[in-house]
Amino acid sequence: MRFRFTDAAIDTEAARRELLDRGAGGYVSFEGWVRDHNEGLEVTRLEYEAFQVLALKEGDRILAEALQRFPIKHALCIHRVGSLDLTDMAVWVGVSAAHRGEAFDACRFIIDEVKHRVPIWKKEHYRSGDSGWVNCERCAAAPRHAQGADHDHAHEPLEHSVLPE
Amino acid sequence: MSSRTAPIYGLILAGGASSRMRRDKAVLVYQGRTQLDRAFELVKRHVADVFISVRGGQITEPTRAQKPLIVDSVEGAGPIVGIRSALAAYPDVAWLVVACDLPFLSDAALEQLLGERDPRVLATAYTSAHDGLPEPLCAIWEPAAAAALAAYQSNGGQCPRKFLSAHSVLLLEPRDRHALDNINTPEEYQQAMDALDSNAPANSMQLKIQYFALMREQAGRSEETLETSAATPAELFSELNARYRFTLPREQLKVAVNSEFADWSRRLSAGDAVVFIPPVAGG
Numbered sequence: 001m002r003f004r005f006t007d008a009a010i011d012t013e014a015a016r017r018e019l020l021d022r023g024a025g026g027y028v029s030f031e032g033w034v035r036d037h038n039e040g041l042e043v044t045r046l047e048y049e050a051f052q053v054l055a056l057k058e059g060d061r062i063l064a065e066a067l068q069r070f071p072i073k074h075a076l077c078i079h080r081v082g083s084l085d086l087t088d089m090a091v092w093v094g095v096s097a098a099h100r101g102e103a104f105d106a107c108r109f110i111i112d113e114v115k116h117r118v119p120i121w122k123k124e125h126y127r128s129g130d131s132g133w134v135n136c137e138r139c140a141a142a143p144r145h146a147q148g149a150d151h152d153h154a155h156e157p158l159e160h161s162v163l164p165e
Numbered sequence: 166m167s168s169r170t171a172p173i174y175g176l177i178l179a180g181g182a183s184s185r186m187r188r189d190k191a192v193l194v195y196q197g198r199t200q201l202d203r204a205f206e207l208v209k210r211h212v213a214d215v216f217i218s219v220r221g222g223q224i225t226e227p228t229r230a231q232k233p234l235i236v237d238s239v240e241g242a243g244p245i246v247g248i249r250s251a252l253a254a255y256p257d258v259a260w261l262v263v264a265c266d267l268p269f270l271s272d273a274a275l276e277q278l279l280g281e282r283d284p285r286v287l288a289t290a291y292t293s294a295h296d297g298l299p300e301p302l303c304a305i306w307e308p309a310a311a312a313a314l315a316a317y318q319s320n321g322g323q324c325p326r327k328f329l330s331a332h333s334v335l336l337l338e339p340r341d342r343h344a345l346d347n348i349n350t351p352e353e354y355q356q357a358m359d360a361l362d363s364n365a366p367a368n369s370m371q372l373k374i375q376y377f378a379l380m381r382e383q384a385g386r387s388e389e390t391l392e393t394s395a396a397t398p399a400e401l402f403s404e405l406n407a408r409y410r411f412t413l414p415r416e417q418l419k420v421a422v423n424s425e426f427a428d429w430s431r432r433l434s435a436g437d438a439v440v441f442i443p444p445v446a447g448g
Contacts, residue, residue: 032448048447049218051377051440053424079447091448111448118441120447121378133379135444136413 001074003059003118005050007082010092011053013063021073024096028103030111033089034084038134042127048081051119055079062113070106077110079120090122170284171259171308175208175215176251177201178244178264178302180237185349190266192228193354195361196263201228204265206392210408212261213273218247243323245314246300248430252311259284264302266347268357271438274344278305287313290329294342299334301325303345369394370435379443384409391417398422398439399429405441413443 001018012029019027058075066075073096080090093110093128099105114120122134177200177323179191186193193203198206201217209215216235223229224236238250244264251260261279263270274291282289283306290304302325310332317328330338339345348357372395375388384405395401407410419442420427426442433439 049378049381050447051375051421051442054421054426054440057424115446115448117445118447119377119442119445122446123378123445133443134446136379136446 001063001076003063003077003079005052005055005057005079005081007080010078010080010089012089012092015076015078015092015094018044018076018092019096021096023098024073025098026100026103027094027096028100028107029090029092029094032111034086034088036086038124041124041130043086043124044092044127045086045125046084047123047125048079048084049121049123050079050081050151052081055118055120058118059114062110062117065113066095066110069109070095070097071099071132072096072100072102072106075106075110076111077114079114079118081120171257173212173259173261173279173305173358174251174255175205175212175283176217176218176235176247176260177208178218178220178247179203180220180223180247181244181264181266186354188351189226190348190377193348195268195358199228200265200268201232203265204263204270205232207270207272208261208263208275210272210404211279211312216251218251239315239318241318241323243325245318245323245325245328247313248306248325249311252306252308252314256311257308259308260306262302262304262306263392264347266349267303267345268348268361269341269343270303271341271344272404272407274303274339275340277337277340278303279407281335281337286333286335288329288332288334290334290336291339291345292336293345294339298326299329299336300345301329302347304329316353370433372433373436374401374405375437375438375440377440377443379413380409380411380441383411396432397430398427398433398441401433401439402429402441411441417444418442 036043046053063075077093084090093107095103095106124133124134152157192199195203205215207309216233217229219229220234220237224234235251235254237246238253239246248262279290284307287310288304288306291300293300313332322328350355369392372391372393374385374391376386381387393404395404404417420429421440421442422437423429
C-alpha cells in the first residue's frame with residue numbers, strides 16, 4: 001500500500017476497503033479538513049503543491065515505519081494537491097489493526113510525520129485578498145506568531161508527540 | 166530625486182579602443198569563452214536585464230551583436246559616455262557597470278557591491294586594492310548621476326575615477342583584492358590566462374534546478390538548467406540567492422539531490438537535479 005496524491009476528492013470508502021483484513025478487529029481514520037481561519041486570519045481557500053517524486057518516497061517510508069513500530073495490519077495515506085475550498089478534505093489516513101489502541105497510535109503517528117517530513121506546501125488565501133505560504137512567510141511578516149516554523153494549520157494544534165518504541 | 170530605490174540593470178562596457186592591448190579586449194578568450202560572454206553571464210546571475218555598451222561602429226561586431234545593446238548616444242569619449250548613454254536610455258534605472266577587462270571579477274565581488282549599495286548617493290564603488298582610488302568600472306551608478314556626469318563632461322571632464330573622487334559616493338573595500346585586476350597589455354592577458362587556468366575549480370557543469378512553492382514564486386520559474394562551478398548545494402544556494410534574493414534563509418531549508426534528501430556539503434556532479442525545500446506544511 002503506497003502513499004499517494006490525488007487532484008480530485010478523496011474517495012474514503014474505496015480507501016477504507018483497501019484496509020480490510022480478516023485479522024483486523026478495528027479501523028481508525030483521520031481526515032484533515034480545510035478550515036476557515038488560521039492564526040487570526042480568515043481563510044477562504046487553500047492551494048497544495050508537492051515535490052511529488054520525493055514526497056511519494058518519504059510518504060512510503062512513513063507508512064513502512066508505522067508498520068514496523070506498531071502491530072497493525074495495513075496503513076494508507078492520501079493527500080490532495082491543487083486548489084481546495086473550505087470543508088474540503090486535504091488528507092486522509094487510515095489504519096487497520098487487530099486492536100484499537102495500536103490503530104489509534106499508528107494513525108496519529110502517520111499524520112504527525114506526514115505534516116513534518118513530506119515535501120508538501122500549502123498556500124492560504126485570505127478574506128483580505130492576501131495570501132501566504134504556511135510556515136514560509138508569516139513568521140517573518142507577523143512577529144506575534146514568531147514561535148518558529150512548526151505551527152500547524154488545518155487541524156487542532158497537535159503536539160509532536162514522543163513516539164513509542 | 167525619487168525616494169524609491171531604483172531597480173538595477175547591468176551594463177558591460179565594451180566600447181573601449183583597447184589601444185594598449187592592440188586587440189579588442191571584449192573578444193579575448195579565457196577558458197574557452199570570450200571575456201564579453203564571461204562578463205555578461207556573470208552579471209546576468211545577479212541582475213535580470215543586462216546590456217552591452219557599444220560605440221556606433223560596433224553594433225554589427227558578432228560577439229556583441231547577439232546581445233541587448235546600448236549604443237553611445239551622447240557626445241564625447243571614454244567610459245563616461247557609455248554610462249551616460251545607459252542612464253539616458255533608462256532614466257529610472259540604476260546601472261551595475263562592469264568593464265570587460267576584468268577577468269577575475271567574481272560573484273562574491275558583485276554580491277558585496279549589490280548588498281552594500283547606497284541608493285542615496287550617486288554611486289557605490291570599490292576602492293582600488295592597489296592605489297586606494299575609486300574604481301568606476303565595477304560600480305553601481307544611480308539615476309541621479311546622469312545630470313552630474315553631464316555637467317562634469319560639459320566642463321571638460323573625462324575621467325570617471327576623478328568624477329567619483331569629487332562627488333558623493335559610497336566607497337567599499339573589496340574583500341577579494343584581485344577581483345578588479347584589469348588587463349591592458351598582451352603580457353597581462355597571458356598572465357591572466359595562466360592564473361585562471363591554474364586556479365580553475367573543477368570545470369563548470371550543468372545542473373537542473375527545480376523550484377517549489379514560495380521559492381518558485383521568488384525565482385519566477387519552476388525549473389532551470391544552470392551552468393555553474395558550484396561544488397556543493399550550499400555553494401549553489403549562495404549563487405542562486407544572489408540572483409533571486411530568496412526571503413528564506415538557508416537554515417530553514419532542506420535540499421534534495423536527484424529526488425532524495427541530501428547534505429548541503431555533498432559534492433555535486435554534472436547533470437544532478439537539485440531542489441531546495443522550504444518548510445513543509447502538508448496536512
